[in-house]
Amino acid sequence: MAGTTTAGRGDRQRESSGPPHRRRLWPPRPRAVAGPAAVLVLLAAVTLWLLYGSDWLRVEQVPVSGTSVLTPAQVREAAGVPVGEPLVSVDTEAIEARLKRNLPRIDTAEVTRDWPHGIGLEVTERTPVLVVRKGEKYVEVDKKGVRFATVSRAPKGVPVLKMAVSRPGSAAASVRRFGEDRLTRAAVAVADRVPAPVARETRLVTVGSYDDIALELTDGRTVVWGSAEQGRAKARALIALMKAEPDARHFDVSVPTAPASSGS
Incomplete structure (x- = not known):
């Protein structure tokens, strides 16, 4: 009697093995998510503290440029820059409005944040014709x-x-x-x-x-x-x-x- 052929053994193996095994996917462990999230929260807290709570990024200097008839002291007084306040919280548009309202001689004014400690005031004076x-x-x-x-x-x-x-x-x-x-x-x-x-x-x-x-x-x-x-x-x-x-x-x-x- 002839022995079992190789092809026959292969067929029986495929029948007995059943459907292919599928690997189950488990949700990530809570610790795997909590780690990066905690780092992000910590970074955000440190950033907010640096910008608003620390003494490192506060207004200490108010340089003025572009004056001719006016003096830098007059421009600073009219601008009313809040020295000592956090640099990030300074309202530059409000300062520009104050400059034009308080000093009509000013035609244009540009207020910029000069990190880490300055608010720059650049003005253009009107010229009489x-x-x-x-x-x-x-x-x-x-x-x-x-x-x-x-x-x-x-x-x-x-x-x-x-x-x-x-x-x-x-x-x-x-x-x-x-x-x-x-x-x-x-x-x-x-x-x-x-x-x-x-x-x-x-x-x-x-x-x-x-x-x-x-x-x-x-x-x-x-x-x-x-x-x-x-x-x-x-x-x-x-x-x-x-x-x-x-x-x-x-x-x-x-x-x-x-x-x-x-x-x-």
């Missing part, structure tokens, strides 16, 4: 038309703004129609466009109406500018006219394509 006489003092006006400071004397090289309300039916009517603020902004726009060599010699900007703005130079020469429109073209025309007619006393660039001069 005109001054308005107010009694014995002068109000400075920047290129945006903002009246930001009152000074006892006009800054050197900054012209005085004059509203010529005495002219019948001119400036008075314009003030009623446009408002003094708008007329002031128009005069500011003109002063900002005047060529630098002429601007240095301009002592008076007179507003007769919205379309009648004129300049008076330190040597008595006058420039009829007209409205604030076409400022660049008028500036180019004025420079060319002054070069072509150096002895003229009166210049008119209200129509920049047809400038005129007179007097000698």
Whole structure:
């Protein structure tokens, strides 16, 4: 009788072995999870203590940059930075708002955290392009038309703004129609466009109406500018006219394509 074949033994082995054994997956032991979690909690607690509870990351210094007329002491006082408080809790936006509210001369302010102990204050001051006489003092006006400071004397090289309300039916009517603020902004726009060599010699900007703005130079020469429109073209025309007619006393660039001069 023939013996059992290899193929037969293999079949019986597969039948007797049954389905393949599956390894049971057990949930991780509580200790395996609690270890990393405890470390994270500890790190969070240490971080919070460093930021808020320790003396290592608190405000000790308030450096100031960008001042010209203002002093760093004035900026610090206006900012009201809470020295001694945790650096992370300082409200930088509130400090910026206080600076602009308390010091109108400041145009822009940037407040930054200088780790580990400083709050930096970087300011940009407004620059006057005109001054308005107010009694014995002068109000400075920047290129945006903002009246930001009152000074006892006009800054050197900054012209005085004059509203010529005495002219019948001119400036008075314009003030009623446009408002003094708008007329002031128009005069500011003109002063900002005047060529630098002429601007240095301009002592008076007179507003007769919205379309009648004129300049008076330190040597008595006058420039009829007209409205604030076409400022660049008028500036180019004025420079060319002054070069072509150096002895003229009166210049008119209200129509920049047809400038005129007179007097000698």
